[in-house]
Amino acid sequence: MSTIALHNLTKRFGTLTAVDDIDLEVSAGEVLCLLGPSGCGKTTTLRMVAGLETATAGDVVIGGERVNHLTAAQRNVAMAFQFYALYPSLTVADNLAYPLHAEPIAEAERDRRVAQVAEVLELTHVLRRLPGQLAEGEKQRVSVGRAIIRDPNCFLFDEPLSRLDVQLRETMRGQIKEVLSNLKKATVIVTHDQFEALTMADRIAVMRDGVIEQVASPHDIFAKPSNIFVASFIGTPQMNLIPATILEPTQGVSNFDIGSQHIAIALKHRLRPGDRITLGIRPRSFELVAQQGPETILADVDLIEPMGAETLFHLAMQDHELRVVVDRARRASVGERLAVRFRPEHTHIFDANQQLMQP
Amino acid sequence: MAETALNDTRAPLGITELRAGNWRLALLVAVIVMTVSIIALPGEISFWVSLAAVLFVGLSIVINAWGNSPGPLLVAPALALLVVMNIFPLMWSFGLSFFKFRVNRLAPPKFTGLSNYEKILTDPTVWDRLQTTAIVVVLTVTTQMVVGFLLALLFEREFPLRRVLLMLVLTPMMLSFVAVGAFFRFYYEPTFGLLSQAVRVFTGEVFILQATPAGAMAGIVIADAWMWSPFVMLLVVAGLVSVPKYLYEAAEIDRASWWRKFRTITFPYIRSLLLLALLFRTIEAFKLFDIVFLITDGGPGTSTETIAVYVYRLGFQAFRTSQASALSYILLFVVIVLTNLYLYFARQRDAQV
Numbered sequence: 022m023s024t025i026a027l028h029n030l031t032k033r034f035g036t037l038t039a040v041d042d043i044d045l046e047v048s049a050g051e052v053l054c055l056l057g058p059s060g061c062g063k064t065t066t067l068r069m070v071a072g073l074e075t076a077t078a079g080d081v082v083i084g085g086e087r088v089n090h091l092t093a094a095q096r097n098v099a100m101a102f103q104f105y106a107l108y109p110s111l112t113v114a115d116n117l118a119y120p121l122h123a124e125p126i127a128e129a130e131r132d133r134r135v136a137q138v139a140e141v142l143e144l145t146h147v148l149r150r151l152p153g154q155l156a157e158g159e160k161q162r163v164s165v166g167r168a169i170i171r172d173p174n175c176f177l178f179d180e181p182l183s184r185l186d187v188q189l190r191e192t193m194r195g196q197i198k199e200v201l202s203n204l205k206k207a208t209v210i211v212t213h214d215q216f217e218a219l220t221m222a223d224r225i226a227v228m229r230d231g232v233i234e235q236v237a238s239p240h241d242i243f244a245k246p247s248n249i250f251v252a253s254f255i256g257t258p259q260m261n262l263i264p265a266t267i268l269e270p271t272q273g274v275s276n277f278d279i280g281s282q283h284i285a286i287a288l289k290h291r292l293r294p295g296d297r298i299t300l301g302i303r304p305r306s307f308e309l310v311a312q313q314g315p316e317t318i319l320a321d322v323d324l325i326e327p328m329g330a331e332t333l334f335h336l337a338m339q340d341h342e343l344r345v346v347v348d349r350a351r352r353a354s355v356g357e358r359l360a361v362r363f364r365p366e367h368t369h370i371f372d373a374n375q376q377l378m379q380p
Numbered sequence: 381m382a383e384t385a386l387n388d389t390r391a392p393l394g395i396t397e398l399r400a401g402n403w404r405l406a407l408l409v410a411v412i413v414m415t416v417s418i419i420a421l422p423g424e425i426s427f428w429v430s431l432a433a434v435l436f437v438g439l440s441i442v443i444n445a446w447g448n449s450p451g452p453l454l455v456a457p458a459l460a461l462l463v464v465m466n467i468f469p470l471m472w473s474f475g476l477s478f479f480k481f482r483v484n485r486l487a488p489p490k491f492t493g494l495s496n497y498e499k500i501l502t503d504p505t506v507w508d509r510l511q512t513t514a515i516v517v518v519l520t521v522t523t524q525m526v527v528g529f530l531l532a533l534l535f536e537r538e539f540p541l542r543r544v545l546l547m548l549v550l551t552p553m554m555l556s557f558v559a560v561g562a563f564f565r566f567y568y569e570p571t572f573g574l575l576s577q578a579v580r581v582f583t584g585e586v587f588i589l590q591a592t593p594a595g596a597m598a599g600i601v602i603a604d605a606w607m608w609s610p611f612v613m614l615l616v617v618a619g620l621v622s623v624p625k626y627l628y629e630a631a632e633i634d635r636a637s638w639w640r641k642f643r644t645i646t647f648p649y650i651r652s653l654l655l656l657a658l659l660f661r662t663i664e665a666f667k668l669f670d671i672v673f674l675i676t677d678g679g680p681g682t683s684t685e686t687i688a689v690y691v692y693r694l695g696f697q698a699f700r701t702s703q704a705s706a707l708s709y710i711l712l713f714v715v716i717v718l719t720n721l722y723l724y725f726a727r728q729r730d731a732q733v
Binding site: 071072073094097098099102106108109110111114115119120122123167198294309 | 635
């Protein structure tokens with residue numbers, strides 16, 4: 022079975038703890054994305070799985086077998102590197118065939134598999150070229166091709182798309198997802214790009230400072246971020262995080278004090294008056310209304326950013342800035358005062374420890 | 381930049397203008413004075429007149445440059461030294477190679493055209509010495525490349541005392557040829573030399589390395605390789621550390637064997653540096669003189685007499701100055717051809733990649 026499991030995995034470089042006691046499981050056929058800002062330890066984790074880095078503590082289990090003591094070659098994993106790591110003196114065909122030399126197969130079979138992979142990744146026309154003569158997108162496909170040409174225990178991708186331009190990234194995301202879904206292997210993709218993670222992954226593990234903050238499906242990680250870090254890391258524009266103090270409820274409706282305004286939202290959370298919490302609302306979850314009511318606050322338009330189909334309003338509400346995304350048909354002018362309605366079903370509450378409160 | 385641009389726009393001095401910095405006029409005057417003095421005056425006087433004329437032109441150029449852009453003046457002393465010590469003797473000896481001239485005779489040089497070259501190229505001794513040189517080159521360069529390469533593989537890794545050992549290994553390269561020659565001469569010395577002493581422990585007899593042609597050749601090759609293997613090592617290490625680490629990691633993931641990694645990753649990165657080392661060492665070995673002269677003096681017989689030693693004998697023992705010049709120029713030509721061959725291959729490879 023092609024699975025990966027990490028148990029209490031830790032990596033220290035001197036006094037720096039890069040990866041701090043993480044547990045993770047990837048089942049066969051599953052694509053897991055390690056997502057996080059740079060320096061969060063995601064690449065180190067991947068390298069420990071690959072065997073390029075030795076774990077300080079904890080176990081790496083691949084296919085049910087503990088592989089801590091095995092070298093990268095013995096672990097039989099396929100990996101695509103961030104900087105592609107193509108062999109500069111070999112042609113694309115030779116680069117693709119490189120991993121096959123370790124296997125006892127005939128030359129004809131090798132050529133057949135190179136041709137097959139080149140076909141899948143649309144590299145047939147550049148097979149005779151050297152890596153130096155390729156465009157970024159082609160290099161990237163060669164590095165993926167070199168990983169998928171053999172039948173390893175699992176696949177590892179280190180920032181596979183980070184060096185591509187935006188358009189290419191979009192096409193490649195789809196392409197890689199398609200290729201991966203046919204492979205039925207445990208796959209780990211390291212990325213700092215949330216779109217990459219959200220589109221390609223079956224599950225996402227969000228990392229910060231060597232710790233996994235949340236592991237969940239792309240849908241859940243967006244809809245139910247377990248803490249403020251995940252909430253602010255996932256989603257663009259960033260989620261609005263508004264500090265508030267809980268007031269006495271009135272008729273089952275929670276009241277909050279946000280700066281100088283009060284707001285009433287019908288929430289099912291157990292809230293104690295006087296507690297300080299953070300309200301999290303996605304920019305697309307607001308509603309602009311004509312009438313001011315208990316669920317609305319007033320804010321002034323500060324900046325308008327058209328984003329194509331939608332428009333992003335930056336609203337000033339005392340010392341806070343609210344990011345509100347509206348349909349592009351909704352016009353406003355800078356300085357205009359708008360009434361913004363909070364929708365209870367889309368309002369997240371984070372407690373004083375920055376953790377999500379369950380309703 | 382701005383300053384030179386300003387200078388360029390200024391009108392150049394007219395050649396007839398009577399100013400200290402008008403070097404064109406100074407040059408014209410000097411040439412006329414020199415020509416007249418050489419024709420009209422006796423040699424001893426015209427020499428000093430000519431010298432004064434040359435200094436006069438130099439002074440004028442300096443004054444002119446001082447006013448315009450003093451930058452080039454700063455490199456002028458070095459350039460002057462280069463001209464006096466290198467370029468002038470080079471040209472002079474080139475001229476001499478077309479004359480019949482011996483430094484130990486008072487007879488003035490007599491123009492003989494290409495006859496010196498003809499003599500040299502039809503001289504069987506020259507071909508014999510070239511053969512000896514070829515043997516030395518092949519043996520010593522091969523040894524250096526192999527030893528230097530192995531040393532590089534060793535010193536590429538980290539191990540305790542690496543820095544200290546590296547320094548020790550690099551030392552021979554920094555010694556003078558004469559010192560190295562003297563060292564090895566003592567090592568090979570039959571009565572108290574280390575080598576002879578060591579062999580005597582086993583055989584009970586003194587060992588004279590230089591007694592046989594093969595032994596003498598080995599002695600030279602070992603000394604030269606000892607001195608220059610570190611040079612090859614330095615270049616190869618430079619190549620080895622320039623290989624990106626992630627390529628080895630990728631190869632490890634791809635389960636490549638040691639040999640495959642070396643062939644496909646390491647070697648392409650050090651190939652051009654190896655070629656460079658090969659070129660430098662070939663040229664140097666081709667003109668190897670000091671070590672041979674000190675250790676074997678060309679012996680036994682003439683079995684280890686390299687072409688450089690032969691040039692020395694021709695020029696300073698037989699005093700056939702102009703023939704020695706001609707031979708030197710033939711050697712220079714060979715070296716230039718070698719260098720260009722290398723450059724040609726290097727460029728062709730660059731064009732491929």
